[in-house]
Amino acid sequence: MACSxxxxxxxxxxxxxxxxxxxxxxxxxxxxxxxxRYPGSTVTEHKPGAKTTPAPTA
Structure with missing residues (x-):
């Protein structure tokens, strides 16, 4: 059984x-x-159960 x-x-x-x-x-x-370590990168917070929208693609 997997850990939750x-x-x-x-x-x-x-x-x-x-x-x-x-x-x-x-x-x-x-x-x-x-x-x-990644110039220009961002840290985003994702809460459980929250709906996320996909990142825009170029």
């Missing part, structure tokens, strides 16, 4: 300038440090 511990945790996603998610974590400081 992470289903209610907030996820932080690092998105590069191309709109690709390059990293995902439940730890904000880790996501922030990974984002520093």
């Amino acid at each position: 511990c992470a289903k209610n945790k907030t996820t932080y996603k690092v998105t590069n300038t191309d709109g690709k998610v390059v990293y995902s974590s439940t730890n904000k400081p880790t996501a922030d440090s990974v984002a520093r």
Whole structure:
């Protein structure tokens, strides 16, 4: 049986300038440090159960 511990945790996603998610974590400081490795990247917060819209494609 799979663990469902992470289903209610907030996820932080690092998105590069191309709109690709390059990293995902439940730890904000880790996501922030990974984002520093990708110039122009952003960290976005995703709450469980929230609907997300896909990133625009070029």
